[in-house]
Amino acid sequence: MTIDVIEPGLSTTVQDTGRYGFQEYGVVVSGVMDEHAAIIANALVGNNDHEPLLEVTLIGPTLTFRNEAIISLCGADLSAKINGLTIPLWKPIYIKEGSTLTFGRPIKGCRSYLAIAGGLDVPVVMNSSSTYSRGKIGGYNGRLLRKDDVLHKKEAISEFTQILYNYFKSHITTAEAFRYVPWTVSTSLIEMYSKKSPIRFIKGPQFFDFTKESLERFRKESFQVLTNSDRMGYRLESFKLELKQNIDLLSEAVTMGTIQVPPDGQPIILMADRQTVGGYPKIGYVASIDLPILSQVIPGEKLSFEEISLEKAQKLLIDREDLVKELKIGLLLAIRRMEHDAG
Structure with missing residues (x-):
């Protein structure tokens, strides 16, 4: 599956959760700026936490999907649209082939994370696909996206993702360019962005x-x-x-x-x-x-x-990580319910 970069946006890069274990050799960690949003974006489409995705900053790119895809957007609200129609954040979204994703005026926040089911097919450098543009390593040729770049998606998908595909294909109409699920992420996980x-x-x-x-x-x-x-x-x-x-x-x-x-x-x-x-x-x-x-x-x-205090900060972080674990369990239950209803 391929995605054409029609316009690159202000600063769009491929990132994952970071390049750890090499600081002693002078190699920076890089990775996503907002790990919370990135992990949830990947979870919503059936990817693992570390799967490479796009970090979109303020002014987003214009991307045309040559093939069908399931995506999610989490983090900042940058007025994302598919074929001119507004799409929601914090949900899995099915896109038909030939559809174009655009971004408009920033409404809230600075960075949005675009996860694509299966993950982006980019090289792994020192255990990570994150872009470090100053060092020209990782991501898409070690740099920000440019006009006319072509992104590729990995072919393998999870069982979770396959169930999503089956659900969307059985519900989408010929007139629709995209469709999303009726549920979303709990407010307890996203209210902090206010x-x-x-x-x-x-x-x-x-x-x-x-x-x-x-x-x-x-x-x-x-x-x-x-x-x-x-x-x-x-x-x-x-x-x-x-x-x-x-x-x-x-x-x-x-x-x-x-x-x-x-x-x-x-x-x-x-x-x-x-x-x-x-x-x-x-x-x-x-x-x-x-x-x-x-x-x-x-x-x-x-x-x-x-x-x-350090103790309170640790407790708050553990509590939030527990909420993310609960989300992942809830997603599995929602997917099984979809599978049951379709079957």
Whole structure:
């Protein structure tokens, strides 16, 4: 199955959940910015969590499907349409061959995840298909999509996906270009996208090296996300964060959500394409539970921070992972019900 890229969009890349295990060799992790939305998108079409999919940023691509396909869109609402008709988020959608998917004005959020049943057929580089464009590795030729690129879908599909195909083919009419299921993802899994700020953080190792005034303002005032923010890092601007005194630090490994403060006092939050090590003071770490919310903040918007304990952050993350597990069980039950009704 092939997909023609008619227009590439602002920044459309193939990503999966990341290239782990190679940071000690200087290889960045990359992967999706919003892992929560990406995992759900893959689950809705019967893919595993790690299956490569498209990360669509702000201005989406125009894609023509030469063959029938089952897709899902999760994350930001970027006004997606098939043949000019609006399609919903957070549902499996069947597309007839020859149909065209377009995106319009961003309504909410920054990044949307397009999963295709079976997954995209791209090379695996160091155990991942994620695109790291600066290093020109992974994804589609190691770069963003371009006009006239041709994407290919893997041929093998899961039993889950086959049942979906059977259901859609028995329900779609000749006049319809697409059809979607009558159910959707629970609001308990997507309601967080209505929350943009504050972003919860855990104290970093140099937190108490900053002045009392800086720490108070850090927890009370807002920062603007600058327009030169990208997948490597979100650059923030507000008051200057000041250290009590200059300190010399050894570079050490960094993770997604690390909040570094360079000499100009304006923090940078490291994101998916972050470098492997950093030597700036770390005032905090964005709690993993809020990384999906952070990834949907649009450059130009403002955000603020709220402290959370490590224990509470861990509990919230475990609770959400349990909800995702429940979703996957619910999807299997829904699919079996479809199979039973069709049979």
